[in-house]
Amino acid sequence: MDYVKKICPVCGKEFFVLKDAEEKAVYCTLACLAMAQDKFERRGRTFPSFG
Secondary structure, eight states, rough: OEEEEEOOOOTOOOOEEEGGGGTTOOOHHHHHHHHHHHHHTTTEEEEEEEO
């Protein structure tokens, strides 16, 4: 298994993900994902609902 080091755009922490998931993994935790979604929604945009 190969891992890739990434940097979270919200908190700036380094984290590792599997090379296969490199493009999908953007945030280090669900808390950072939630903060990014909150900032995005405050700008007047919303994410599509997923079911």
